[in-house]
Amino acid sequence: MVKICCIGAGYVGGPTMAVIAVKCPSIEVAVVDISISRIQAWNSDHLPIYEPGLDEVVKQRRGKNLFFSTDIERHVAEADIVFVSVNTPTKTRGLGAGKAADLTYWESAARMIRQDCRREILSNPEFLAEGTAILDLFNPDRVLIGGRETSDGRKAVETLKSVYAHWVPEDKILCTNLWSAELSKLAANAFLAQRISSVNAMSALCEATGADVAQVAHAIGTDSRIGPKFLKASVGFGGSCFQKDILNLVYICECNGLAEVAGYWKQVIKVNDYQKSRFVNRVVSSMFNTVAGKKVAILGFAFKKDTGDTRETAAIDVCKGLIGDKAHLRIYDPQVSEEQIQRDLALNKFEWDHPAHLQPPAAGADKQVSVVGDAYEAAKGAHAVCVLTEWGEFKGLDYGRIYEGMQKPAFVFDGRNVVDVEKLREIGFIVYSIGKPMDSWLKDMPAVA
Ligand code: ADP
Numbered sequence: 001m002v003k004i005c006c007i008g009a010g011y012v013g014g015p016t017m018a019v020i021a022v023k024c025p026s027i028e029v030a031v032v033d034i035s036i037s038r039i040q041a042w043n044s045d046h047l048p049i050y051e052p053g054l055d056e057v058v059k060q061r062r063g064k065n066l067f068f069s070t071d072i073e074r075h076v077a078e079a080d081i082v083f084v085s086v087n088t089p090t091k092t093r094g095l096g097a098g099k100a101a102d103l104t105y106w107e108s109a110a111r112m113i114r115q116d117c118r119r120e121i122l123s124n125p126e127f128l129a130e131g132t133a134i135l136d137l138f139n140p141d142r143v144l145i146g147g148r149e150t151s152d153g154r155k156a157v158e159t160l161k162s163v164y165a166h167w168v169p170e171d172k173i174l175c176t177n178l179w180s181a182e183l184s185k186l187a188a189n190a191f192l193a194q195r196i197s198s199v200n201a202m203s204a205l206c207e208a209t210g211a212d213v214a215q216v217a218h219a220i221g222t223d224s225r226i227g228p229k230f231l232k233a234s235v236g237f238g239g240s241c242f243q244k245d246i247l248n249l250v251y252i253c254e255c256n257g258l259a260e261v262a263g264y265w266k267q268v269i270k271v272n273d274y275q276k277s278r279f280v281n282r283v284v285s286s287m288f289n290t291v292a293g294k295k296v297a298i299l300g301f302a303f304k305k306d307t308g309d310t311r312e313t314a315a316i317d318v319c320k321g322l323i324g325d326k327a328h329l330r331i332y333d334p335q336v337s338e339e340q341i342q343r344d345l346a347l348n349k350f351e352w353d354h355p356a357h358l359q360p361p362a363a364g365a366d367k368q369v370s371v372v373g374d375a376y377e378a379a380k381g382a383h384a385v386c387v388l389t390e391w392g393e394f395k396g397l398d399y400g401r402i403y404e405g406m407q408k409p410a411f412v413f414d415g416r417n418v419v420d421v422e423k424l425r426e427i428g429f430i431v432y433s434i435g436k437p438m439d440s441w442l443k444d445m446p447a448v449a
Contacts, residue, residue: 002027004163005079007109009033009042009068011049011133011240011309012126013085018057019137021066023167030067030075042068050308050335053134077116081160083124084109089353090244098350099251101244120156122147123178125185130239131306143173146181186252189245190265195230196237197271203233203435204278213435214417233435235388235415236275236314238303240353243269243312276314279386280321282432283413285445287384292326295407297378300389300416301333301341308335311352314415315388316344319369322386329369332378334391338371345369376402384411390418403427409441 004020006013009031021029033039041048043062047055058066069075076082086105091097113119123146128136143164147157157175164173176184199217206213213233221228237243246265253262284291303313310316319329323345331341344352372378375394379385379402387394395418403410412424414433424431430441 002081002163003079004029004081004083005075006031006083006085007033007072007076007112008083008085008087009035009038009048010085010087011051011130012128013083014042014047014049015051015054015057015128015133016085016126016137017083018054018061018066019134020163021061021064022057023138024163025065027163028065028067029061030069030079032069032072032075034070034072036070039068039070050306051130051133052306057134072112076113081163082113082119084113085126087353088244090247090350092348092350092354096251099247099254101248101251102354120148120152121178122153122156122160123181123185124160125181127185127188130309131304138167140168140172143168144176144181144184145173146176146178149177183249183252186245186249189241190249190268192230193237193242193246193272194265194268196232196234197268197275199231199233200236200275200434201271203275206233206435207438210437211435212437216435233417234275234314234390235279235318235434236272238311238313238315239309240311243272273317276317277321279314279413279415279434280318280325282442283322283384283386283411284325286411286413286430286432286442290325291322291383294327294383295381296322296327296329297375297382297385298329298331299333299375299378299385299387299394300391301331301336301344302389302391305389305391308333308337308340310336310340310344313344313389318386318388318415319345323368327368330378330382331369331371332373332375333389334393341371342369376405380405381407383407384413386413386415387418388415390416394418395420399424399429400427403429 004017004027006017006029013031017029017031020027031042038048047058084106086109088101088103088106091100091102125144127140145157145160147153161173161175199213202216203213206216217231217233220226221231246269250262250266253265287294298315298319301313301315302308302310319331322329375397383406385402399419410429412419412429412431414431417433419431419433421431421433421436425439430439432439432442
């Protein structure tokens with residue numbers, strides 16, 4: 001029996017290994033982590049991450065050929081193949097701070113593996129999207145394996161290929177050299193994020209001119225060379241990968257003396273930051289240029305729907321911006337805990353993935369922020385509602401009921417284009433929806449930066 005060990009039981013390691021265990025009953029898979037609580041959660045009924053379909057897959061194989069353990073040394077020593085899926089956060093200090101990947105955790109895992117025996121190194125970047133990770137893993141667009149172009153390297157590539165070949169068609173398993181695999185991962189995320197920043201940049205122009213960004217996106221997306229996916233305007237992209245991978249790409253470009261290339265990709269992040277501050281400015285300027293002491297309901301905190309993940313979520317920057325303007329926030333997200341929200345709002349940029357910063361927040365950390373159990377409670381007595389995650393349930397809310405309970409004039413700022421703008425205007429709301437023709441009220445307000 002082939003044995004696999006995966007170091008790092010996070011968003012990547014957990015789901016990927018669970019799917020390998022399901023698809024390859026002849027392979028024994030051990031997922032190990034230094035975090036005792038994380039491993040305990042993987043062995044319980046409450047998995048440490050929310051991902052549609054994950055519970056079923058884990059239940060099916062756990063205790064059979066899928067194991068979660070903190071005994072890292074033993075499982076690494078016994079394994080034929082070791083995956084490393086530990087965190088590689090953006091450095092917060094020192095050389096390359098704010099750009100380069102912090103490889104501390106990766107190096108510590110690598111040194112541990114090296115104690116055991118010499119192994120061939122492969123690059124096997126993941127391309128799963130949170131919220132659809134299990135479906136993506138079952139039916140990937142491609143699997144990418146990079147290896148050294150030596151006979152040992154080629155042999156190792158073949159070994160890993162044979163694992164994926166249990167369920168992935170051969171023509172979808174791409175084999176490249178190490179740098180190609182590494183850069184393909186960064187490039188894929190940079191291209192995806194670039195599409196979002198492009199449509200978000202257009203959304204600002206749509207608002208200024210009276211165009212509707214959804215119509216523009218549809219019109220350009222029907223061009224088969226462009227395609228319709230990833231053209232939805234929003235308050236900005238988030239997630240653990242897009243920003244981190246682009247910053248890393250920028251850093252590698254700079255290290256290679258390619259300032260223009262670095263500047264090109266940096267702009268994708270700048271537009272994303274611009275989109276978030278533009279949203280905050282719009283909220284403040286629409287509400288008579290002050291939100292001090294006003295109650296603002298925040299619907300959604302996760303970086304996208306169907307995940308509880310808040311890493312780099314646009315909600316953090318938007319909430320911090322509103323808190324900075326002295327608003328009182330009442331936040332609701334169906335999957336994110338109060339502890340997580342308070343911690344996210346207390347951390348500085350790039351600190352979230354550095355365990356040293358991850359102490360629990362002090363009770364009542366921020367008196368300007370409370371977290372509540374549903375959207376109606378969040379909106380009760382509020383001056384404004386901001387939709388920051390496209391959770392399906394926000395489409396079907398009883399907005400008439402919400403309107404009744406709010407201060408007047410009642411504002412809705414839709415950062416994900418989920419609400420029915422016309423319907424809400426009929427109810428009486430003043431509605432701002434990204435990249436959509438403006439309410440006459442908003443048009444008359446002073447221009448935002
Ligand atoms: P990702 O989204 O890339 O999966 P996560 O932060 O969700 O990242 O998961 C990374 C996991 O790796 C964490 O659970 C962390 O405890 C674990 N980890 C970090 N360093 C090590 C190490 N040296 N040995 C074992 N596990 C580690």
